[in-house]
Amino acid sequence: MNMGLNAQEVLRTVEVKIGEIEAVKELGFRSAYHTRLKINNVCSELSIFDWWNGYLSLAQLKDMKKFLKEAIKLGYTGYVCFKVGATGCANGMWAHKKESETGYSPDGECLYKSFTPSYNYWRVKTAEGNWIPSNDEYDSVKTIKQLEDLLK
Numbered sequence: 001m002n003m004g005l006n007a008q009e010v011l012r013t014v015e016v017k018i019g020e021i022e023a024v025k026e027l028g029f030r031s032a033y034h035t036r037l038k039i040n041n042v043c044s045e046l047s048i049f050d051w052w053n054g055y056l057s058l059a060q061l062k063d064m065k066k067f068l069k070e071a072i073k074l075g076y077t078g079y080v081c082f083k084v085g086a087t088g089c090a091n092g093m094w095a096h097k098k099e100s101e102t103g104y105s106p107d108g109e110c111l112y113k114s115f116t117p118s119y120n121y122w123r124v125k126t127a128e129g130n131w132i133p134s135n136d137e138y139d140s141v142k143t144i145k146q147l148e149d150l151l152k
Contacts, residue, residue: 017037037061084115
């Protein structure tokens with residue numbers, strides 16, 4: 001039984017939300033009120049389980065879209081979730097190969113990307129439960145090319 005949102009479901013919703021904000025901007029609205037989403041109103045449909053900020057920006061939605069597209073491309077099509085952080089706070093985007101049976105992250109392989117404007121890196125959890133790169137080098141994979149090379 002699937003109890004969480006998978007990568008494709010969340011990607012569709014992210015794309016809709018991006019389209020809504022871009023349509024509002026085309027109408028001439030530029031205020032933050034019109035060009036961002038109150039996280040409390042969209043957390044369930046975007047699989048956001050925790051957040052530090054009150055709002056989700058267009059740039060953050062585009063970062064989520066980029067992450068989800070890469071996750072799907074690499075086979076991480078199962079359960080996804082997000083913790084919207086701020087500089088210096090816990091944050092992240094996770095995509096699993098398995099669907100959730102509990103509404104929480106399943107065991108097994110997982111793709112992670114940081115989710116804050118102040119730093120950017122990727123990590124992968126193997127089927128054995130190990131994270132690569134190692135904890136000592138956790139923030140060393142900064143580009144999609146580096147990530148894809150790591151997974152080869």
